[in-house]
Amino acid sequence: MEEIWKDIAGYEGIYKISNQGRVLSLNYGAKNNSLSGKQKTLKLSRSSSGYYHVQLYKQGVPATKLIHILVAQAFIPNPEGKSEINHIDGNKANNAVHNLEWVTRKENLTHAVETGLKRRSPMIGKVGRKNALSKPVVQLSADGTVIKTWDSTYDAQHEGGFNQNSIRSCACGFKKTYRGFVWRYAEA
Numbered sequence: 001m002e003e004i005w006k007d008i009a010g011y012e013g014i015y016k017i018s019n020q021g022r023v024l025s026l027n028y029g030a031k032n033n034s035l036s037g038k039q040k041t042l043k044l045s046r047s048s049s050g051y052y053h054v055q056l057y058k059q060g061v062p063a064t065k066l067i068h069i070l071v072a073q074a075f076i077p078n079p080e081g082k083s084e085i086n087h088i089d090g091n092k093a094n095n096a097v098h099n100l101e102w103v104t105r106k107e108n109l110t111h112a113v114e115t116g117l118k119r120r121s122p123m124i125g126k127v128g129r130k131n132a133l134s135k136p137v138v139q140l141s142a143d144g145t146v147i148k149t150w151d152s153t154y155d156a157q158h159e160g161g162f163n164q165n166s167i168r169s170c171a172c173g174f175k176k177t178y179r180g181f182v183w184r185y186a187e188a
Contacts (some may be wrong), residue, residue: 001019001020001096001097003018003019003020003022004018004019004075005016005018006019006074006075007055007074008023008065008070009073009074009075010058011058012055013026013131014026014027014056014057015042015059017067017071017074018071018096018097019071019074019075019096019097020095021052021068021071021094021095021096022041022127023041023044023054023056023065023067023070024039024040024041024042025038025040025041025042026039028040030074037099042054042142044067046093049092050090050092050093051066051067051068051092052066052067052068052093052095053065053066053067054067054070056156066163067095067100068085068087068095068100069085069091070103071080071095071096071097071100072085072100072102074099075094075097075099076100076102078102079101080101080124081100081169082104082107083105084102084103084105084108085100085101085103086101086102086107086108086111087099087102088100088101088102088111089098090111090115090116090117097163130167131152131154134151134152134153134154135152135153135157135181135185135186136150136151136152136185136186137149137152137153137167137171137184137185137186138183138184138185138186139156139160139181139182139183140181140182140183140184141181141182142177142180142181142182144182146156147181148160149171149186153167153168153171154168162178162179163178166178166179170183170184171183171185
């Protein structure tokens with residue numbers, strides 16, 4: 001495949017991205033917004049999640065950019081306005097344009113499960129007491145008297161009319177009370 005280079009959006013005249021996932025600095029080593037005229041292919045870094053990224057600078061301000069996103073933005077039309085990029089072969093290191101496609105979040109997750117990149121949790125669709133990961137939560141009065149122990153925040157929401165996110169905020173210590181009650185996860 002012939003390597004084709006395009007300007008990186010927002011960094012025109014400074015950096016280019018290739019259809020093979022390489023990044024070229026057009027003014028490598030420039031100081032104080034001057035133009036050095038030197039070109040250099042930049043070394044990519046790999047995150048702990050396995051995606052390659054590069055540090056780009058504009059007017060001295062650094063920005064970390066993911067390579068697969070730069071390639072897709074430069075080379076792949078996105079008429080449906082999809083929000084994510086999928087590596088078709090499941091290999092996060094393969095950022096060649098032919099291995100990338102725009103997808104929705106749902107399409108990306110479905111692909112990850114179908115290719116074995118991600119396991120489907122046996123708890124999906126199981127809520128409240130049916131979900132083994134749920135924790136019991138205790139509803140207390142302001143003076144610390146136990147009012148009720150719920151099987152989960154989901155059950156407190158659906159049986160008691162409370163908001164489970166607000167309950168979690170209290171149980172995790174981010175808020176002191178919710179609707180006049182103190183909430184804590186039950187001791188195991």
